[in-house]
Amino acid sequence: MISRRRLLQTTAASAAALATRSLRAWAANAPGVTDKEIKIGQTMPYSGPASSYGAIGKAELAYFKKVNDEGGISGRMINLLSLDDGYSPPKTVEQIRRLVEQDGVAFIFQSLGTPSNSAIQKYLNDRKVPQLFVATGATKWNDPKRFPWTMGWQPNYQTEAHIYAKYLLADKPDAKIGILYQNDDYGKDYVIGLKDGLGDKAKTMIVKEESYETSDPTIDSQIVSLQSSGADTFLNATTPKFAAQAIRKSYDIGWKPIHFLNNVSISVSSVLTPAGLEKSAGVITADYRKDPTDPRWKDDAGYKQWLEFMKKYMPDADLADNDHPYGMMAAMTLVQVLKQCGNDLSRENIMKEAANLHDLEMPMLLPGIKINTSADNFAPIKQMQLQRFNGKSWELFGEVLSG
Amino acid sequence: MTALGYTQAAAPTRQVAGLSVSAWRRIGLGAALALALIVPFWASSYHTFQFTLVVVYAIALMGLNLLTGYNGQISLGHGAFYAIGAYVTAVLVQKAGVPYWATVPVAGLVCLGAGFLFGLPALRLEGLYLALATFALALVTPQILKFKNFATWTGGVQGILMDKPDAPWGLPLDSDQWLYFFCLALALPLFWAARNLVASRTGRAMVAIRDHPVAAATMGVSTALTKSLTFGVSAFYTGIAGSLGGIVVGFVAPDSFSILLSLSFLVGVVVGGLASIWGALFGALFVVFVPNYADQISDLLGERAKALPWAIYGVLLIAFMYLMPTGVVGMLRTAAARLVEGAGRGRSLGKPGA
Numbered sequence: 001m002i003s004r005r006r007l008l009q010t011t012a013a014s015a016a017a018l019a020t021r022s023l024r025a026w027a028a029n030a031p032g033v034t035d036k037e038i039k040i041g042q043t044m045p046y047s048g049p050a051s052s053y054g055a056i057g058k059a060e061l062a063y064f065k066k067v068n069d070e071g072g073i074s075g076r077m078i079n080l081l082s083l084d085d086g087y088s089p090p091k092t093v094e095q096i097r098r099l100v101e102q103d104g105v106a107f108i109f110q111s112l113g114t115p116s117n118s119a120i121q122k123y124l125n126d127r128k129v130p131q132l133f134v135a136t137g138a139t140k141w142n143d144p145k146r147f148p149w150t151m152g153w154q155p156n157y158q159t160e161a162h163i164y165a166k167y168l169l170a171d172k173p174d175a176k177i178g179i180l181y182q183n184d185d186y187g188k189d190y191v192i193g194l195k196d197g198l199g200d201k202a203k204t205m206i207v208k209e210e211s212y213e214t215s216d217p218t219i220d221s222q223i224v225s226l227q228s229s230g231a232d233t234f235l236n237a238t239t240p241k242f243a244a245q246a247i248r249k250s251y252d253i254g255w256k257p258i259h260f261l262n263n264v265s266i267s268v269s270s271v272l273t274p275a276g277l278e279k280s281a282g283v284i285t286a287d288y289r290k291d292p293t294d295p296r297w298k299d300d301a302g303y304k305q306w307l308e309f310m311k312k313y314m315p316d317a318d319l320a321d322n323d324h325p326y327g328m329m330a331a332m333t334l335v336q337v338l339k340q341c342g343n344d345l346s347r348e349n350i351m352k353e354a355a356n357l358h359d360l361e362m363p364m365l366l367p368g369i370k371i372n373t374s375a376d377n378f379a380p381i382k383q384m385q386l387q388r389f390n391g392k393s394w395e396l397f398g399e400v401l402s403g
Numbered sequence: 404m405t406a407l408g409y410t411q412a413a414a415p416t417r418q419v420a421g422l423s424v425s426a427w428r429r430i431g432l433g434a435a436l437a438l439a440l441i442v443p444f445w446a447s448s449y450h451t452f453q454f455t456l457v458v459v460y461a462i463a464l465m466g467l468n469l470l471t472g473y474n475g476q477i478s479l480g481h482g483a484f485y486a487i488g489a490y491v492t493a494v495l496v497q498k499a500g501v502p503y504w505a506t507v508p509v510a511g512l513v514c515l516g517a518g519f520l521f522g523l524p525a526l527r528l529e530g531l532y533l534a535l536a537t538f539a540l541a542l543v544t545p546q547i548l549k550f551k552n553f554a555t556w557t558g559g560v561q562g563i564l565m566d567k568p569d570a571p572w573g574l575p576l577d578s579d580q581w582l583y584f585f586c587l588a589l590a591l592p593l594f595w596a597a598r599n600l601v602a603s604r605t606g607r608a609m610v611a612i613r614d615h616p617v618a619a620a621t622m623g624v625s626t627a628l629t630k631s632l633t634f635g636v637s638a639f640y641t642g643i644a645g646s647l648g649g650i651v652v653g654f655v656a657p658d659s660f661s662i663l664l665s666l667s668f669l670v671g672v673v674v675g676g677l678a679s680i681w682g683a684l685f686g687a688l689f690v691v692f693v694p695n696y697a698d699q700i701s702d703l704l705g706e707r708a709k710a711l712p713w714a715i716y717g718v719l720l721i722a723f724m725y726l727m728p729t730g731v732v733g734m735l736r737t738a739a740a741r742l743v744e745g746a747g748r749g750r751s752l753g754k755p756g757a
Contacts, residue, residue: 088664089562089654089656090654093652102449115562118656122564122653123653
């Protein structure tokens, strides 16, 4: 229940704008850090076009609840203020300013969305507030020289493209590659990553590049033109709807390239099933997480650990949703950083320890994939493993590769 | 306010507590202005930022109110003009190196042209059909902003970052305070102009077209020209607001101008009070603060309620409309009329509000 008093307090606090912020108790520690609490903030699209990602924020809140139930971090409870920004950058700016200036959080953790994080990156760096483990796959978050207070988490798109390039150089150095990409920073990251990964051979190996707009109804003509270019290898850097169209169209016109499908669109239920499971057979992708629906992990210790957490702290949640393992592991990474900080919870030290993670393993990361950061490496997960779709589920093959 | 002759509830001779109604109005205006001037010295910089947004949205709502409140044309697409204004400023500042303050009138004029041109075909569309046409405008704008051939200018999906301007001339203000006064300094003449516009011949023509287009045409009002011009002026206000909004937030991207923005504008106009100058201000307060309260209330309900902010927002909206069916200003007018009635001769007054 809402207590009336609390409601009035909240209302009065923001409406009356009585900004009597308490002075910091310890000069050394970041704002929001006391003996009992570490207050942190984030924005999440709980409403709006990207609201399905809200599951990540919920998983993180649930995981911190578990940490707090077990005594917190050296007796300090983690208090995550997770605010809705509806995936609208101006709202993100407003909410982040509220968190930093009004609520006095120690830092920002896992705010979601590339445009949203772009909108606040300069503000947070100017103020020297850590923007930790942003929930987006763009490559630009790994830029410690220009933005020493911003750090990514998941493998970025260029990393993934590097892995495809590595595989091709080793297994099919004479490949003729056709690329289909979404015409924005996300799609272009794959093109840049692939060219970068292929190095000198990019010019001869890439025979055709096609792009599409999210407003396009279909990508049929692009597929036809890729086929007629003589390409025998296909990098499909598209979002789910277009990925399904591309798989089906290339099958229907009899084009049978080695098909690399980007990690963005690996969902069996929302991409491969609509495309047709038999038409999707043979498609290759790279991943870093254990697929929670894959029966292979049934007896895996990490999977069991995750399942136990979900049953206890998110009993109503969809166990097939990949965003739950994602949120849990991002939260675990933060817990590790805070543990490493010991009693020095200044913003500088939090950033320093975030850049000081070594071979950290996570229950739902594929075996062999580890989190590593350093002063000049702000991309925590850089390894992925290739997997092939067998008509029913994804099958891992080869070694874990670093991009 | 004395904005509208035809809705004025009481004659100036009426007395309340020894002062005439118009004197009370002047006192109210002065108090509001004084309050507006001290806000940034009293509030934290975060709240100053929020109040700056209130001023910005108030300008946009003023624009929409001219169109919807006074002229009776419903627009579900004013977010598009807001977006155009913001992008004109961002592109001029980042790509052409124009100082930010000089881009504001340019943004307004571009939107004036765009609004006038959009108003021409829209003339054939009445009521709900116009609402749908403008709805399409709001839907298409983010997509056009993402269009690849414009990406060198618009920055595509990534949008454009701008530096936050500092106070000029060595004024002892921080950046947030300066931006607040900058927006306020533009808002005041714009409100004054809007007030004069609706009290003028043109304003009466706008209202006449809203209330009875056939009668207005018979009286010699050029319906087509007045409607297009109203559309243009309305877009001008919203474009200026968009430009200021871009400067204040320091970032523009297609995702900033979703359909929700256009809908919030319409909600703000209706909640504040249709066909009233002050309504824009109350509407802007609603648009900026109520979603935040909804979020906080939803937080108090626990973590599971994370999907609820918009449901709570909806409930609050319904409550507002139920308690104040003619908007905040309508309610104030009713209250004022009751007061005058009580203080005066006890004669019943005409229906106040619009």
